[in-house]
Amino acid sequence: MNSVSLIVPIYNNYSTLRALFRMIRQQTYPNLEVILIDDGSTDGSGALCDRWQASHQELPIYVVHQDNQGLSAARNQGIATATGTWLTFVDADDQITPDYVAYLYGLTQKHACLLATCNHQVVRGQKSRPAFTVNAATGAVTSHNFLENLLYQQHFDVSSWGKLYHHSLFQAVTYPVGQLFEDTATTFELVLKAQKVAYGNKVQYHYIIRPQSITTTTFDAHQLDYLTATKLMIQGILQVYPDLKIAAAQRLTYAYISVLTKSFNGPQNDTAVKTLQLQLRQTILQRKQTLLGPRVAKRTKISVQILQYFGVDGLRFFWDRYNWYRNR
The missing domain is CATH 3.90.550.10 (Spore Coat Polysaccharide Biosynthesis Protein SpsA; Chain A)
Incomplete structure (x- = not known):
């Protein structure tokens, strides 16, 4: 062996x-x-x-x-x-x-x-x-x-x-x-x-x-690395498999949603955080057409619908309760 x-x-x-x-x-x-x-x-x-x-x-x-x-x-x-x-x-x-x-x-x-x-x-x-x-x-x-x-x-x-x-x-x-x-x-x-x-x-x-893991840590600017890494991944994949363009587009939209939900970890009264959240919401809603395919995760689609009709505060409310349910 x-x-x-x-x-x-x-x-x-x-x-x-x-x-x-x-x-x-x-x-x-x-x-x-x-x-x-x-x-x-x-x-x-x-x-x-x-x-x-x-x-x-x-x-x-x-x-x-x-x-x-x-x-x-x-x-x-x-x-x-x-x-x-x-x-x-x-x-x-x-x-x-x-x-x-x-x-x-x-x-x-x-x-x-x-x-x-x-x-x-x-x-x-x-x-x-x-x-x-x-x-x-x-x-x-x-x-x-x-x-x-x-x-x-x-x-x-x-x-x-x-x-x-x-x-x-x-x-x-x-x-x-x-x-x-x-x-x-x-x-x-x-x-x-x-x-x-x-x-x-x-x-x-x-x-x-665990409480100290990246997935649960208090939000800071380094969390934006996820967007950078996702864009790099998508670029590399599409260079070899351009037919995966639709799948890649929805993955990038998911990445924006993921960064937005990560921003809910920590104080919400920071001006820079609030500005970033509004920018992410605008970007996500502009990209909502990428989530029409049948293979898109249901949780992702629901997040966009909540974001569209209830805004950032609405998504944070539902996200907090979702996390409470899965961590109880």
Whole structure:
């Protein structure tokens, strides 16, 4: 079996690392190396990595300590350090099943693909749900099919974790340092290079949404990186698959809606925030024709209707109650 490098970017994850280390040791895949990138942690995470490496010399573990540069820089360092033929990423506060690596590797071999993805479960407090469903338990799709579904937010997503990549895919591809939403700006490139993607319906990865995650953090200007990353993704996809123009247009509209709802996190009396919200509302309503297709997510269509008839305050009211319902 080919070697697999499991890369874990770490920044102040002391409270979750021990549990993740146990899950890594339980991996059934026999030819595994572990790359731990301590991205300037200040809570003792780096020292914990060193102790774990020293006490488990039967498992190839490499620990890299670097000044805090962000998730993208940590992943890039992990890729540069890895010696495996295959790579996979696991966030330090998430969870994986014992056959996570073996399952993904099996998909690549069964379907002769350079990239494979599994299903994942989104965990919010006491609630969890599988993220996607596909018609078959396993299979393979062309990069065109994968990206079309990704643009429509069906079956597949942009997350870097929950996937296994052939190391060669990262030649000339790096994660954008200093930007949020780095997966949106990068995964599509890897899919295009792979040409074909194997998929499995089995939940092998548990994505834990915590209070300090990007999805729940207080809004600031960096959240606008999502629009930049989405536009970059769309431009790259349409250069290869111009027939996906309709799917791409609705995905960009969704991105504007996503940034608007993110702006609801935090004080609402800031003049700059209010101005941005009104600008986003105007842009979204100008683009509402992009949401007429049958594959557009119902939640997206409803958001636009609320925004049109009840304004920003109306959408914030309904969004707050939606979040209360899904987080209770």
